[in-house]
Amino acid sequence: MTALPAAGTAVADLGLAHAPLPADEVVAGSPTTAIVVLDDTGDREIGIWEMTPGTATDTETDELFVVLSGRATIAFDEPSLPSLEVGPGSVVRLAEGMRTTWTVMETLRKVYIA
Template identity: 45%
Template sequence: MSIVLPDATTAALGPDAPKPTSVTGDQREAALEVWTTRDGSTVTGVWECTPGTFTALRDGYHEICQILSGRATVTHEDGTSAEVGPGSTLILPDGWRGEWQVHETVRKTYVIVRV
């Protein structure tokens, strides 16, 4: 069996909610989980977040994501940063810590692999 999401850029996501790790802005986020393994070790879906800044920590899992729309600056705790936008691929390995500054609402697909 295969799972097809015809267009992740326009897929309806779940209800939006306040971003719990928001530092600045009244950020809201929403997601749609598309698939998960039976043991929960791998999850894939679509996520969206409104402008503002939030902290992020990848503890116990790796995340691979593809930016579909919007723009952000992703900054690692060591100060290195990258500008991301449509077409950018990010790999945030287990232990990654940093901050996202969302300039324009960001939508991404993601794969989470638990370690």
């Protein structure tokens, strides 16, 4: 996890320390992720998350996010939910326990509230 940025730091300039995803989550490629927590009150967390190109599965937490940069497709294990194509400006709400597969085509950076 990257340290909290100084006040006034531009999100695009924020350097993030990436780590590989657990092998059991990776479907294709060698994606890495990075996170910096901006605020954590115990009830909610606000931060910046980034994933490099590749495909990985996840079990979601209750989250609202806005994509800042990059492109990805989010597929849901629930057959009634259509896949989402996300890019800069996309706003997405995920519910606790959703099973997803993220295919990142261009490094994706988002700001989230969880």
